[in-house]
Amino acid sequence: MIYLYNAHIYHNAKFDAQLSGLLIDKDRIVKLCFNNDKVSHNWEKINLNGAYVYPGFIDAHTHCFSGGLYLSGIDLSECTSIKEVLEHISNSLKNNQQYIFAWRFDEEKIAEKRFPNRQELNSVCPDRPLLLRRIDGHSCVLNSKARAIIPGLKSSNEILIAEDNDRAVNWLQDNLSEAEIIEAYKNAAQAALKGGFTTVHTMIGDAQMSNQHYKLVRDHLNEFPVSFELYPQSFNIRDALELGAKRIGGCxxxxxxIGSHTAAMTLPYKDKNTRGILYHNDEFWQEFVAQAHKEHLQVAVHCIGDAAIHQINSAYATQDREEVKELRDELIHCEVTPDSLIQEIAKSGAVAVMQPAFDLLWGGNSGLYSERLGDRYKIMNRFQSLSRQGISICSSSDWYVTDMNIAMSLYALIHHHNPQEKLEPIEAIKSYTENNSWLNHTEDSLGIIEEGYIADLSVMDTDFTKLFDWNKVRTLLIIKDGNIVYDDR
Ligand SMILES: [Zn+2]
Ligand SMILES: [Zn+2]
Known part of the structure; x- marks a missing residue:
């Protein structure tokens, strides 16, 4: 038995001054210990020195393979000119990598406001395939080696979007060795722990018909220090059933x-004459959702613009509402939502799986969203409005797109650019614990600190119910299934 003591413990949505210890037996919390309770000398005691103990934080939507892979790649997020991008690539090349992934490129931060062209990429990386990916993952550019080796690219444009973007990314990622793939998930698990998480929902698949290395990772799940809740990111319902999945989709x-002007809007963008792209028609989605529901699969779909959210929500709405609610079908991102669309979502029974950091990074009247969409930035990432209409809010990083960092994410929810869309701290914490556990149908055993619940705990140096500086927050200890898996006290 492990006895954690001298701690602030988050229980019933508050820190109860009388509650200062927890007793753990194997993988379960077996006792909440109050100040006057007797302590047995047989217990292994861990003094937490006044730290803050939360239910293990859960991230509801991540791309852990790409994220883990890119941790050994080249991060371009700090670059501010084409020259810097090229120098950074040149200085970061490692001999042992067969393919080079440069990521988090944001042309908005670059003085020239453009992507590097193929010749520029060739000048720093002539001999190996290199893929440079936009920060949101929705466009990329290749050097000549990559262009020559990747089959089936349709467009001759240097900037690849939509299908070509997916094809290029997936081809390189599909051709890695098993050891490189497992290594990527190990990197991802470490990033999750450091960011304060015990459980991470993640998808594996090419977003078409292939479930890629799903089986490989499923068979190695007990080797990772966090729980990866896997589901196939594909349209292949038969394979999903064979894999034993309960959910299908993701991105x-x-x-x-929005960054790539491809989110589907009912009205044109402000800075480009386009309404974005609906990748499939209504019938396609209705058929897919109906087929998945026939097999009792929970469905998750990426939809950002109001036209896309309306399309997916309408596909859910053609199903029995009680079934949508029971399965907990997901509108992933759910970013642009006028009031009328919020009413539609409330009626369908779907869940909004959103990314607090998107508002922190790109919201407000001078952010990317306002540049792209004008005043419509005000009806984006509406945590409070959706929640007020009874729509369940689940939160996530969409990592690799934004960091897995619980402090940043909670801060973003509590300090939304639009004051009307802020969440109270306890609601923000709930969205990353109880709600995300509920999304995965595990609410009876995970997501709160209670006797009989699984001993997944995130021990932080900060009280998130008070004002805090997210940059300074540290994860001190992570306990997973009753075991210490991360210790940075
Ligand atoms: Zn997505
Ligand atoms: Zn995603």
């Missing part, structure tokens, strides 16, 4: 992204 795309 299977109804539309693209």
């Amino acid at each position: 299977i795309l109804a539309d693209g992204s």
